[in-house]
Amino acid sequence: xxxxxxxxxxDTLTALKQAIDQGFLAFSQRHGVAIETAFTPLQRLLIGVxxxxxxxxxxxxxxxVAALAWGASRRWxxxxxxxxxLALLGLxxxxxxTLKTLAMVLVAxxxxxxxGAPLGVAMARAPRLQRLLxxxxxxMQTLPSFVxxxxxxxxxxxxxxxxxxxxxxxxxxxxxxxTSLGLREVDRDVLEAADAYGxxxxxxxxxxxxxxxxxxxxxxxxxxxxxALAMVVVAAMIGVQGLGQPVLRAINNxxxxxxxxxxxxxxxxxxxxxxxAQAWGWRLQRHRQPQRQPGHG
Amino acid sequence: xxxxxxxxxxxxxxxxxxxxxxxxxxxxxxxxxxxxxxLDGVDLQLPxxxxxxxxxxxxSGKSTLLRLVNRLVEPSAGRxxxxxxxxxxxxxxxxxxxxxxxTAMVFQGYALLPHRNVLQNVAYPLRLxxxxxxxxxGQARQWLQRxxxxxxxxxxPAALSGGMQQRxxxxxxxxxDAPVLLMDEPFAALDPLYRREMQDxxxxxxxxxxxxxxxxxxxxxxxxxxxxxxxxxRDGRVVQQGDPAAxxxxxxxxxxxxxxxxLHRGRLLRCAALAQxxxxxxxxxxxxxxxxxxxxxxxxxxxxxxxxxxQAADGSHLGRLTLDAVVRQLAx
Numbered sequence: 001x002x003x004x005x006x007x008x009x010x011d012t013l014t015a016l017k018q019a020i021d022q023g024f025l026a027f028s029q030r031h032g033v034a035i036e037t038a039f040t041p042l043q044r045l046l047i048g049v050x051x052x053x054x055x056x057x058x059x060x061x062x063x064x065v066a067a068l069a070w071g072a073s074r075r076w077x078x079x080x081x082x083x084x085x086l087a088l089l090g091l092x093x094x095x096x097x098t099l100k101t102l103a104m105v106l107v108a109x110x111x112x113x114x115x116g117a118p119l120g121v122a123m124a125r126a127p128r129l130q131r132l133l134x135x136x137x138x139x140m141q142t143l144p145s146f147v148x149x150x151x152x153x154x155x156x157x158x159x160x161x162x163x164x165x166x167x168x169x170x171x172x173x174x175x176x177x178x179t180s181l182g183l184r185e186v187d188r189d190v191l192e193a194a195d196a197y198g199x200x201x202x203x204x205x206x207x208x209x210x211x212x213x214x215x216x217x218x219x220x221x222x223x224x225x226x227x228a229l230a231m232v233v234v235a236a237m238i239g240v241q242g243l244g245q246p247v248l249r250a251i252n253n254x255x256x257x258x259x260x261x262x263x264x265x266x267x268x269x270x271x272x273x274x275x276x277a278q279a280w281g282w283r284l285q286r287h288r289q290p291q292r293q294p295g296h297g
Numbered sequence: 298x299x300x301x302x303x304x305x306x307x308x309x310x311x312x313x314x315x316x317x318x319x320x321x322x323x324x325x326x327x328x329x330x331x332x333x334x335x336l337d338g339v340d341l342q343l344p345x346x347x348x349x350x351x352x353x354x355x356x357s358g359k360s361t362l363l364r365l366v367n368r369l370v371e372p373s374a375g376r377x378x379x380x381x382x383x384x385x386x387x388x389x390x391x392x393x394x395x396x397x398x399x400t401a402m403v404f405q406g407y408a409l410l411p412h413r414n415v416l417q418n419v420a421y422p423l424r425l426x427x428x429x430x431x432x433x434x435g436q437a438r439q440w441l442q443r444x445x446x447x448x449x450x451x452x453x454p455a456a457l458s459g460g461m462q463q464r465x466x467x468x469x470x471x472x473x474d475a476p477v478l479l480m481d482e483p484f485a486a487l488d489p490l491y492r493r494e495m496q497d498x499x500x501x502x503x504x505x506x507x508x509x510x511x512x513x514x515x516x517x518x519x520x521x522x523x524x525x526x527x528x529x530x531r532d533g534r535v536v537q538q539g540d541p542a543a544x545x546x547x548x549x550x551x552x553x554x555x556x557x558x559x560l561h562r563g564r565l566l567r568c569a570a571l572a573q574x575x576x577x578x579x580x581x582x583x584x585x586x587x588x589x590x591x592x593x594x595x596x597x598x599x600x601x602x603x604x605x606x607x608q609a610a611d612g613s614h615l616g617r618l619t620l621d622a623v624v625r626q627l628a629x
Contacts, residue, residue: 193408195369197422197473198397211412287412287453 028155039161042111046160050103050241054096061099062086065272073279082272094243094265101232101242101269104160108167108228112175113221115168120179120220121205130180137173145170145234153238163240167231174223182216183209218281222274229270316476316509317380317399318345319366324375326361335361336533339375344526346507348499350541352520353530359513362530363481366511367400368392379477397426401470405482407462409454415441415465416450422473440468444498460491467495471502480512484519496522517556521545521565529553542570546626562626563591571623572607572616581605586615594623 007013028035053061062083070079089098123130145166152162186209194204210217236244243262250259321341327334336358343349353359364370366377368384377384379399387395401422409418417424419437424430441447444464454462463483470478484492496519503510514520520527520541527541529549537549545566548554569586582600584593586609597605597620607615 187408187411189404189406189408190410192369193402193404193410196367196396196400196402196479197425198393198395199425200393203425208410288455 024151024154028151032155035155036157039156039165042107042164043159043161046103046107046164049107050100053099053103058090058095069272069276069279072276072283074283075279078275078279082276085268085272089265089268092261092265094261097241097243097246097262098265098269101229101244101266104164104167104232104235104240104242105225105228105269105273108164108171109221109224111164111168112171112224112228116172116175116220116224117179117217120176121183123176123180124183133176137176140169141173145231149234149238158239160240163235163238166238167228167235170231171224171227174227175220178216178220178223179213182213182220185216186212215281215285218277218284222277222281225273225277226270229266229273232266316346316507317382319343319349319477319509319511320376320378321362321366322376322378324362324365324377325373326358326365326370327373334373334533336365339530339533339535341528341535341538343509343511343528345509347525348503348510348512348523349526349528350512350514350520350524351528351530352514352517354515356532357530358533359515359530360481363479363511363513366477366479367396367402397422397473399475400477400479401473401475403463403466403470403478403480403483405485407454407459407466409462409465409469411454414451414453415446415457418454418465419468419472421469422475437468437472440472441465443471443502444468460487460495463487463495464498467499471506476508478508478510480510482513482515485514485516492519499523517560518565521560540570542566546570558629562629563594564589566590566626568593568605568607568618569609569615571626572618573622575617577606577614578604578617581617583608584618586610590623590626593618594620594627597623 056064065086066079066083069082070076073079086098089095119133123133148169149162149166152165156162156165190208190212191204194208199207232240232242232244233247234244236242236248243265246262247259249255250262319341321339321343324336324339324341325334326336339362341349351359351362361370365372366379366384368377368387372385375385379395382395382399384392384395410421413421416434416437419440420430420433423433423436428436438447438450441450444467446461446464446468449457449461454465457465463486466483470480484495487495500523512523524541526539527544528538529536529544531552537544537553544553545557545560545562548557566589567586568584568588568590571590572586581602581604582596583606584596586607588596593605597603603620605618605620607618609615
C-alpha cells in the first residue's frame, strides 16, 4: 500500500525535464559562440604550456624538476628522487602523456589559486560572504563531476577547455577554504600591533596576514594539485589528453597492465608534487621552530 | 669575519617631540553582552612627558582603558584628548595616521612579527610610514643598541628569550619616534630579576626621551617604582589618582589601605613625601629628596640625630624629616 512513493506523474516530470533541457539548449545556441570565444584565451594558454613542455629537451626538464625540489626542500634525496621518478615514467613510454597531464594540472592549479585565493581573502573578511559561499563550495565538492560536465560539453563541446573547467570547479573549494582559514587563524596580538602602529588594511594583508597564513595557503595549493590529479581520468572522458586517456582505453578493453602503468604514473606525479609542496611549507615555517629540522622523509 | 663594520657614530639623540598631555573625559566601555561595563565614567588627566601608571587587578578594566586611548577598542561613552586632538572624533583614515605619528605600543605578549627578523621588527613602524628600507634599518639598529640588543639583527623573534623579545618590542616602540608610549603590562611575563632590569632601562630612557607614557600593571611595587602619576582602577572605576607616595600615605579607602599595607615602604617611599615644613635644623644630616626612607633611617641613626634636612635636586632646602615619622612608616 505505502511501498510505492506517490511521485509526480510521468507526464509532468517529462515536461519539466524537457523545459529545462530546451531552455538550456536555447541558451547554448544563442550564446554558445560568444562563450566559446570568451574561453579561447584559456585554450591557448593550455595548449601553449603543453607545447612548451613537449618542446623542452628531456634532460632539461629532469634538471628543472630536480632544481625545483631542491629549491623547495634544500635536500638532495628529494631532488634526486623527483627527477628519478620522472625519468622512470619516461622509461615506461609515458613521457608525452605525463607532460600533457602536467600541463593540465599546472594550468588548473594556477587558475584555482588565482580565483580561490582572492575569494578566500574576501571570505575571511566578510562573515556574510562566508555564509553565502559555504553551501556553494559544498555543492562544488559533492555534486558528481559528470553532472556539471554535461552543460560544459553542451556549451563548449568536447575538448580541453570543458575538462579544464571541470577540474577547476572540483579543485577550487579547498583553496578558498584554506585561504580563509589561514587568514582567520593569524595571531590576533600581531594584528593588534599592526593596527596600533597604523598599518593600512592593505599593509596588514600583505605584510602580516598573508605571510603568516602562508603555510595554510601552501596546504591549499597542495590540496588543489591533488584534486586536479584525481580528475585526470574524468577529464579524459571529454577529450583532455594525457595519462587519463590510456586509462579509459584500458577500462574499455580490459587492458590491466596499461591501466596499471598509467594509474601508477598519476600516483607518482602526485607523490612528487606533494613532497615538494610539503617540504616548501616546512621551510616557510622555519622561523617558528628555529631549532627543529623536518623529521619526515 | 675579516672586519667589523665600524660602530656607527653615536647618533644625535632624536629631538624629543614635545609630548602631549592626555585627557580622558567620562570614558566608558560596555562590551556587547556584558553584564556590567568594563569601564565607567573614567576622568583622568595624564601629564605630558611623565610616566602615568594605571594599576589594577585583573578585571579592573586597565587593558581596556589603554586600548581606548588609541581606539583599538572603541569607547561607548566619553572622549579622549591627546594634546589638542580629539581622538574619539577622528575618522578611520585620520585615526590611522594619528596612530602612526603619535602613538607607539608595547604588548604583554610582545606581539612581534614572527616571520620578520629582529631588525625588520624594529624597523616595522618606520616602514609602515613609507621610509626607505636602508634608512629604517639604520634607525632600527641604533634603537636596538639603546636597548642592549646590538648584534641580534638577523635572529628570528622565536629564537629569543621572553626578556629579549620584549627588548625588541621596546626598541620597536621607541623607533616609531612617537611622543605617546602605551605599555600594556609589558614586563608582567618576565621573571622578577629581569623585570627590574627592564624597569631600570625604561626609567633611564625616559629620562632622556620625556615621552608621555601610559603604563599598565597589576604589580604595585612596579607601579610605585615607575610612576610619576599613579592611577588606581577597580571594577572599571578610578579609585584614586595622583602622587604615588600620597596613595601609600593617604589611601582613599579601606581596600586601598589594605592593598598598600604589605609594601616595603622603606624602599618605595622617598624623603620628599614625608618632609615637614620648617627651616634647616643645624647640625642634622642632609638627605636628598629622592633618598628612600630606608636610606634616611640609616643616615640619621649613623649620625645619632633624630632629625634631618631634606634637600631638593637643585640644592635648596625642602623641609625637615624626623626619625620618628620615618620609623612610623617603616612599621606601618
